[in-house]
Amino acid sequence: MSRRYIEKLQRLMPPPVQGGDEIDWGRLTQSTGWILPNDYQEFVQVYDGGDIDDCISVITPPVPDSHYGDLLKDVESNFEEWPSVDVLIDLLRGTSPPHLLPFAEGSSGDVAFWQILGTPNEWKIVVFRRQVPYGEERWHLFEGGMVQFFVEVLEGVNRSMGDFSGMTEHRFTSWRG
Template sequence: MTTDGRKPMSENKLGAIDALIAAVAPPPSGGVADVDWTRFEKALGFAAPVDYREIVGRYGVGQFSGEFYVFAPGGSTGQDVYEESATFLDIIGDPTWQESVDALGTQWLHPDGSRTAIDLVGGEAAFQPWGGGSGGGYGYWHTIGDDPNGWPAVYTDLAGVWLYDRDGLASLLLAAVSGRFPADAVHPSVSEEPEFILFESYH
């Protein structure tokens, strides 16, 4: 346990992966087994969080419950973290998003229902993309601290939906498919029929 009573981050993440697998079965064919994670770190400037590695390795390239998709290194067009990174960083780096949420009073929504002020300070320097959503959503890690395994996960449509999970990507996906976010933030169908749809093309 940490001094605040929480489990170490690695335990939280591995526990979230186990729970995610129990809630959403990975494809029988498995995920991507031959990712060069050293190349990932050199290309993007950070080591891949352990839960992201597990998601890519267990699930591969596809979509959770018709909504959330996770980029993979070397994925098909539109799903390759190397190809999509610059575009997603340009988007979150636009300072007008902070101005917009400040003006509207929009807040991060956490899985426990609490809300906190949105902080986009640092723009593209404070976020790294992990994926997105079928309805035009954007997924990022909030790169606070030196350890990527401690980075919270963000999912937003840059309008009314601003989800934030301080325990990371697997925890955020689990909260979504478990129906822990309200219906106006994540459509009920995501938790009513939790599934993973594998995209066939991968290179």
Template sequence: MSELSDLDALRRLMPPPTDGGTTVDWDAVAASWGKPFPPDYQHFMEVYGAGAVQNYLSIGRPEPKVPLGRAPRDGMVIETANAEADWETEGKTPELEDTSPALIVWGVAATADMLCWDASGDDPAKWPVLVYQRNDSLWSRYDCGMVEFLVRNFRADLPENPLGGTFLWDVSAVTFQPRD
């Protein structure tokens, strides 16, 4: 799918909140992380903002990368550090063996699953989604962007449910609660 058709599909499955949207200084975020964030995530933030999907998946506000001691608790920087630690010790699907991705967490599930980008590539529009599913202690790769991943998960259009809970799997109507 294309980025815009993915966002249209997401809007049909998960209507945007009337009070959604998060204002982000994308230049500052990109400068601190050393790379811009994917355009579909930027559009998601404009339309939905940070918040919770089905009160299960928390999609965090983009934040500048700062030293861990100065990072907001449970924010993108802290969760990315958690993901990096789990990457070193946990199992991986065969295509991820012997790889060293540049992880950036964009979502955390109530079952402690982490949803990340592999930000190794030069084009953020092509960064795949990596999921650490805590129940199976396993990392998996999905060759799609964040918005397409959500749509495909809602439609059960992935080989299997990538998350530890079924709250977002094969659902026809999804709620989003913004928070800032």
């Protein structure tokens, strides 16, 4: 399934000519204990860390010289202090703030997280919207992979990271320039 979405994403947003980051995923797991979703690994290998349409920054594991390489820095954020945390807990049908790992940040302060529950390929996506119109919820749940999420965002189907519905071309800007 992720192969289909990565191919669709490549049609919507051509990857950088130089390709993505070379990450030794086995070594990363060995040194940190983290196993990351397969579609994310494929995204990083095809695109690397960088910006989607100058609006969404995609974070990667540490890569020399990349300022996008701080994926594992904010694993244990204190979500009790985030706005509307009670809505997040209800959304995820829990009783306490979940373990979340941020993988993308929007230019307006929105953050996309994985909910760390189950195996990495089962992780759901939770988006926090910093600025919302009155009456709209700040927290949104997406039950699919990261690449599928980006496809739906760029197609304008999912507007949790902004409204891209009027755009016909999308650009990825690598950290390499």
